[in-house]
Amino acid sequence: MLYLICAAAAALIIAADRLTKLWVVSAAEVGETIAGIPLFDFTYIQNKGAAFSMMSGRLGILSFVSLAVCAAVIAFFIIKRPKNRLLCASLALIFAGGLGNAWDRLVYGYVVDFIETTFIDFPVFNIADIAITTGAALLIIYEVFFDSDTKKKNAEQKNAPADKEGENNGRDNNNADGIGQAR
Numbered sequence: 001m002l003y004l005i006c007a008a009a010a011a012l013i014i015a016a017d018r019l020t021k022l023w024v025v026s027a028a029e030v031g032e033t034i035a036g037i038p039l040f041d042f043t044y045i046q047n048k049g050a051a052f053s054m055m056s057g058r059l060g061i062l063s064f065v066s067l068a069v070c071a072a073v074i075a076f077f078i079i080k081r082p083k084n085r086l087l088c089a090s091l092a093l094i095f096a097g098g099l100g101n102a103w104d105r106l107v108y109g110y111v112v113d114f115i116e117t118t119f120i121d122f123p124v125f126n127i128a129d130i131a132i133t134t135g136a137a138l139l140i141i142y143e144v145f146f147d148s149d150t151k152k153k154n155a156e157q158k159n160a161p162a163d164k165e166g167e168n169n170g171r172d173n174n175n176a177d178g179i180g181q182a183r
Contacts, residue, residue: 002085003077006092013096017127021104024114033116040117045124046110059105066102070095086142093135100128 028034028044036042049056073095082088104111113124 002083002088006088009089010092010096010099013093013127013131014100017096017100017131018103020114020127021100021112025112028114036116036118039119040115042114043116043124045113046108047113047124048110059109063102063105066098066105069098070102073098084142084146086138086146090135090138090142093131093138095135097128097131097133097135100126100131104128 024034024042024044028042030044030046032044034042049058050062055062073091076082076091077088082091101111111126111128113126113129115126115130116122116124
């Protein structure tokens with residue numbers, strides 16, 4: 001049931017991303033701003049790079065990375081079968097956003113960005129970007145606070161006995177230079 005919910009959420013995000021991008025492309029010319037809701041306007045931008053237009057002009061590598069991340073998320077679900085809701089939600093968000101922007105890169109040769117903040121100077125973005133960023137933040141929260149492997153490693157490090165004076169620290173005490181000799 002958890003996977004079905006995450007798949008449905010990813011599908012809704014992908015649909016919202018596609019529909020809003022199709023709307024802005026049909027409603028505005030590149031660079032044109034449409035008055036939006038308080039705090040946001042809609043400005044149609046063709047982003048030929050990654051976040052904040054970094055790596056502009058690297059369509060092939062950006063498309064490959066987006067699709068590779070999507071494939072890795074699917075493989076993770078198949079192989080690991082995660083049960084944690086926060087982990088599943090974060091991966092579904094990353095998958096949906098990655099696929100939404102990969103679609104744009106492969107079909108148009110650029111990503112359609114259109115959400116422009118009016119309350120702060122910030123790069124124009126889209127729904128897929130929101131999904132990726134939110135998913136990454138949730139994944140970090142999961143790793144730091146909820147991942148049992150991470151918590152176990154941190155507990156082991158915290159409870160590991162400190163080196164005591166006089167212990168050999170893994171060295172052969174019979175050898176003055178600290179290098180053990182084969183016997």
